[in-house]
Amino acid sequence: MSTTARAAALRSRTATADPIELEARHGAHNYHPLPVVISRGEGVWLFDTEGRRYLDMMSAYSAVSFGHGHPVLVKALTEQAQRLAITSRAFHTDRLGAFLEALTRATGMDRALPMNSGAEAVETAIKAARKWAYKVKSVPEGRARILVAEGNFAGRTTTIVGFSSEAQYRDGFGPFAPGFASVPFGDAAALEAAITPETAAFIVEPIQGEAGIVVPPAGYLRAVREICTRHNVLMICDEVQTGLGRTGAMLACDHEGVKPDGLTLGKALGGGLLPVSAFLARADVMAQFTPGDHGSTFGGNPLAAAVGLAALQTLENEHLAERAQREGAHLVASLRALRHPAITDIRGKGLLVGVQIDPAFASARAVCEALMAEGVLTKDTHHTVVRLAPPLVIERAQVDQAVAALGRVLERLSQRTITPEPALH
């Protein structure tokens, strides 16, 4: 077959073949998506290839906090793309400074270092903490230790999965980087007991997202702050998922009036359009980086900076943290009002909500598949939790639609599950 004939054959096959089948045949099988093929998004809505409309109660793990195709953000993206997109950090650009200024002002941190993915922001935090430990805290070279919380999720690099407590994330991927130890999440006394003179930092999510939307006891972050200060250990909050309005405040740390020494942001920072992340820190921590110590070809590129700046402005202009607080409270109250026996727990803050499903009743995956048929898309986490974390631009009627759909799904599934021991429920 000639090259053009082969290209034509490939084109026609690709146009008609089932996209799910193509992924399965040509891709790595490292995800298990719901069986739906999305081809368009607008605000809180997603549309599949057959034109069916779904309410997005997932928002790409907070990456789409502003909704799909937010007009202000798309405008910032397209205008910047036409002017200047990528330069590397070999040169200054007229976009980066304003983005960094907005980032530090929005978070109250001294300095920001832009990266792309959340995992890279966490890797940056690890490097900063280690170097600070050697140069400022005088920890003997090679001895710095970083504490993390059990149940953490900080991405998928080899260093990061090395300190995961999830067996599957580690299995087959070692050897791992030394220098990490974990303590139970939500237990400030356990943190203090684990600190040694060689401890550089404690990295913690204010609410553990991937672990199943786990909220620590009230006062935990304040206690961690106090312990870290007393022992000269950096408190680094991983707010890649909880930051930027998701929990009803700019940062989830703000709920306890706590200011960390280091902070990672990502996901929503890219406005639902690009991967944009950042590590932010106290001046003396960030001062450890000198030219050549760290970097990324794409980190802080003009396109990312323009979109990131517009995202921070939109968050403020549209009062999205307040909306997350208000609609999140309504979402939780409505879920409680369902009083469904299959729901064993409802937890979260703002529009980061997890609904724990009794596994004897149905898997969270089965609930998500049934929700899909009801026109609501979300994903289970840890087999028993249905996550409800829509774009922050969601309207009251749409929250109600999601809760009503969940109510119908649970009703239908409970009729299907004929349990011989109703007392279990």
Ligand SMILES: *Cc1c(COP(=O)(O)O)cnc(C)c1O
């Ligand atoms: C998603 C997430 C990350 C990793 O972000 P990626 O962009 O997927 O690398 C890090 N920390 C937390 C808390 C996250 O939720």
